[in-house]
Each structure stands twice: as C-alpha cells, then as structure tokens.
Amino acid sequence: MLNKKLVKHIDVGLIIVVILLFAISVVMISSATHVTKYGITRQVKMQVIAFSLGVIVVMIMLIIDYNTFSSFAKPIYIGSIILLLCVYVPGLGKAQYGARSWINLGPVDIQPSEIVKIGFILSFAKFLEKRQNRLDTLKELMAVFLYAAPPILLVLKEPDLGNALVFVVIMIGMTFASGLNYKFITRGLLVGAVCTPIAYKFMAPHQKVRIDAYLNPADLSLPGNYQVMQSKIAIGSGKLIGKGLYNGTQNNNNFLPVQESDFIFAVIGEEFGLIGGIIVLALYFIFLYKMIKITKGAKDKYGSLVVVGITSMFAFQIFENIGMTMGVMPVTGVTLPFISYGGSSILTNMVAIGIVLNVGMRRQKINF
Template sequence: MITVVCCAFGLVIISSAVKSLDNSQKYIIVQSGAFAIGFCAMLAVSAIDYSKYGQYAKYIYIVCLLLLGATLIFGTGKEESGAKSWIRFGSIGIQPSEIVKIGFIITFAKHLSMVKNVNTKRNLFALILHLVPLVGLIMLQPDLGTTMVFLCIFAGMIFVAGISYKYIFSALILIGAAVPIVWKFFLKNYQKSRIIVFFNPESDPLGDGYHVVQSKIAIGSGRIFGKGLFKGTQTQLGFVPAKHTDFIFAVIGEELGLIGCIAVIALLFTLVVRCIYVSNSSKDKFGRYICVGVAFMFMAHIFENIGMCIGLMPVTGIPLPFFSYAGSSLVTNLIAIGLVLSVQKRCRVISL
C-alpha cells in the first residue's frame, strides 16, 4: 500500500512538473504504463518463492554481465552530459544497469548466505570479486551515480552480514588513498566539474552550478506550505532543469513546501523500515539479505537525490524512487518490492 501511494503521489507531482512542457501528456502516459508493467511484474515476482531465484543465481549473474556488456556496445547518451547507459529500440529505451541492480541483490544475497564467516580474507576477497566486474562495466559507461548505488548496496549487505570494523576502517583508508587516482584517471571532465561545483555552486551559477542553485531557490521559496500544485514559479516557468526527473524534489519543495517534503521523506523511509522489518522476520539468510539489499538500494537513491537537490551531494543524475519520471527505475523499484513481498509471504511462523 505504501508503494502504491508513493507511485500515485509521484504521478501527481510529475503532472505538475511537465505541465509547461510540450506534449506533456506523453510523460503521464509513459509513467503510467511503466507503473502498470512494474505492478504486474511485482505481483509475479512476489508469487514465486524467492528461494527459486537463488537456484539460478549463476545464470542471473551472467545475464547481468551480458546486459552491461551490451550497453557498452549499443548504449546511447551524450558523455558530456551523462553516461551512455541506455539501449534504445526505436522510441523505447531501457537502462540495463537498473535491471542489474536487482540481479546483483539476488546473486550477492545468495553468495552471502553461503558464506559462514565474512571476515576471512578468502571469503572477503570472493565477495569483493563478485562486485568488481559489474561496477567496472558500469564505470566504463561511465555512470558514477549508479556506481555509488552499487557500492552502497554492497556495503550495507556485508555490514549486516557481520563484517569486522577493522575491514571497514581499512576500506575507508583505501578509498581515501584512491580518490586522487580516480580523479586523475577515471572521472570525465563533466564529472569533475560537478564535484567542484558541489562545494560551491554559486561559483558558476549560470553553468555547472545552475541546476543546484535553481533547485535550492525553488525549495526555499516553497516555505512551509508551498505555493500549491501547478503554481510553482520556478517550476512552471522552466527555471528548474530536469524538473520531472533528477530534480523532482525541487518541485515538491516549491509547490508543497516543507510539509510536502516531510510527507515524501516519511513515505519513502517507512518503505525502507518495512523492508528491514521483513528482513528480520525472514526464515533464512538469503531472504534476509535480499530485503537488506533492497532497503540499501532505496536509501542510496533517497539520500543522493534529495542531497543533490538541496546542495549536500554532487549532482549524479540519480532518480528519486517512485517519484521521478523514469520508466526503467520505476519498474526496477516495483520488482524490488516484489522480492521483499516474496520474502514476507514466506516468513517464519512465530509461535505464541
């Protein structure tokens, strides 16, 4: 029910965001179609015992690699403005990395469930090796935002699995040491620019800092109760870029104010808490790790999207779950909920 409310709420916000755009009805139809497909997929996934997915983990992992490999060959998108992460069939486009998130959660959950102790060097190396090929292919697109989501899912799942704090601190040190190497050899110019502007958006208010500056103006102008749906000046006059996709939270802040922002955050985090609750009730480790992976996937998207809209995170093009206009993301998120529902249906029975 929380998921359906989020999707319905998101469709209303998208309707306001695209009101001033040409052929605005197209966006509503596409998002509604994605919801219909995703909802049916969610029911289908939840109807199947989640343990069945674990039996095909190896094949799912291979499919994930093939999808990401195909994206590098056939992918479209302008590198100066983002990653080449879409595969298009005429007017229809899919983002394979979104589907791979689900595949990674299933396969990594299965891998973790078979490991008795994650703190042995051999097991930890095998778990890292599970992640590296997928992240490596995504970085080649290049898609920094999606890479961050995969790292968050990985970190959250091994944390719940009981990773030792000595490894956590070691990882933080290695990340710090790797930052200058990644900056020099792996990040594209537009990605560097986004990070630089993140620290001071006002340094380039008409260039790379424009998105964040306009987003902050929109959210701030909404105050407590907002200007009302379809009445936001920054939104309706087109000052907020990507207002129906990456910066949908700016529309919420301007038109529904602080009250609307709190309502959206409350809905999304209630969903995350429910995923964690189901994980604690799971009859086995595999189901538990699936729910944890889904919860951390949502948390990564929520923190990054809202953070970039208010200037606390770099702009990476990560959509807000269930609210941003993003067909592939919406279908993926609904399938993820289907996995959690599958675990919930088969939770252990508690004797009173």
C-alpha cells in the same frame, strides 16, 4: 497460483506507501511537464503504463518463491554482465545525457544499469550466503570485491557515477550484513580515505567537474551549480505550504533541469512547501522501516541479504536525490524511487518491492 495462507502475511502497509508515492509521482510529473498548458503529457502516460506493468510484475514476483532466484544466481549474474555490455553494441546502445547507458528497443529505451541492480542483489546474496560469518580474512574480502567489481566498473565506464555509487552502497550494505569482521570496517574506512584522491585522478573529465562543482558550490561557472542554485531557490520559495500545485515559478519557467526526474523534489518543495517535503520524507521513512522489519524477520540468510540489498539501494537513492536538490550531495542522475519519471526506474523499483513482499510473506513456514 499464490497460496491463500501466504497472502495473509503480505505487508499491506508497504503496498499502501508505494501507492501513495506513485500518486505523488503522477501529480508532480503532471506539474513538471506542464499539463495545464499542453494537456496530459507523454511522460504522465508512460509513468502510468510503467507502474501498471509493474503491478503485474509484482504479482509474478509473489508467485515465485524467492529461493528460486538463489538456484539461478550464476546465470543471473552472467546475464546481468551481458546486459551491461549491450550498451556498447552498435545500433543497440544509445548515448543520452552524456552517458552511453541506454539500449534502444524501438519505441522505448531501457537503462540496463537499473535492471542489473536487482540481478546483482539476487546473485550477490547467494555469493555472500556461502561465506556467512567467514568474512574475517583479507582473502575472503578480496573475493567479495572481485565479484562486485565487474558491474560497478562497467556502469562507471558508461560513464554513470550515480548508479555506480548505488552498486557500491549495495555491496557495502550486504557485505556488512553477512557478518563482516569489524576490524575490516575501520581499515576499510582508512583505505577509502586514502584511495579517494587517487580515484579522482582516474575519473572522466565530466565526473571531475561534478566533484569540483560539489566542492565549490559558489562557482556558478561549474556545470551543475547553477541548476542546484535554482533548485534551492525553488525549495526555499515554497516556504511552509508552497505556492500551490501548477503554480511553481521556477518550475513553470523551466529553470529546473530535468524537473520531472532528477529535480522533482524541488518541484514538490516549491509547490507544496516544507509540509509537502516532510510528508514525502515521512512516507520514505515508513517505507524503509517496513523493509528493515522484513529483513529482521526473514526465515533464512538469503532472503535477509536480498532485502538488505534492496533497502540499501532505496535508502541511498532517496538520500542522494533529495540531498542533490539541496546542494548536500553532488549532482548525479540517480532517481527518486517511485516519484521520478522513468520507465526503467519504476519497473526496477516494482520488481524490488515484489521481492521484498515475497520474502516478507514467506517469513514463516506454512503448514498445509
């Protein structure tokens, strides 16, 4: 059972923000799936079920001391790699949206890359903790890259460029927080600039097309550009206060692709306007700020690194998803945390929040 003295240190504000984001999710998914025409849709029901299961998962996460995960870092890492490989098992792996990123479990499909994000953060934090303030040689830095490479490459092979980028951002954020020597930062930026055009040559054809589309937004013949144009029309037409719930023209005419998930922010912009968009951004700002505070107040390096990884994950997904709907970022399948439809995404997000709350409430030693 959870100690009452620990409960007093739970960040209630963070919990409230998550609940508000989920409330927005249910309302916007109901609009994106046209409940006024079809009644309560399967997507709305599944989102509520996923969140309800997530609440139970959060409670379990709070009971377990987060340092327990540190003791099982190796099995968690190995299990994560095995889970990613499961998408290639005949009869189990499933291709969807052009990528073999799913596992079919009867009535439900799960996306391993979503779940593995948490496994990677928990195991990578332990790996970095052992090298605290030692990342000042090329040998140590190479060890970091070699540890992070398998999950990143497996996700990229599916191919899922969006989630592969999430893993890269998690790796960079956590490595930087673990005491990376500053001389490697500038060198890393230079190497990244040189390697980017080289990496482009090795990308899958559909990934190259997405990059080409991003660099040439006016060319509507390139996949994704027409959808982004429709998204920008939707957001722009919402003006200050929006057209009202269930009254979005682009939304109701299904001009927005995957509007209940990838482009759900465009639905928010069209139906609730600039004010609605600002409210969502404000909630995310508070959300990230509270996690940064927990990072700084963690009682040990492992807890701090875990929350840094989770914060990096959420920050990039928020920026990428919203930026994508406005043409600022390339089109990927990265979801908007707690708002986009998706059972795997919601459950992963809830596990992450459970761990963050866990670290936060154990920031001080309890005297019994």
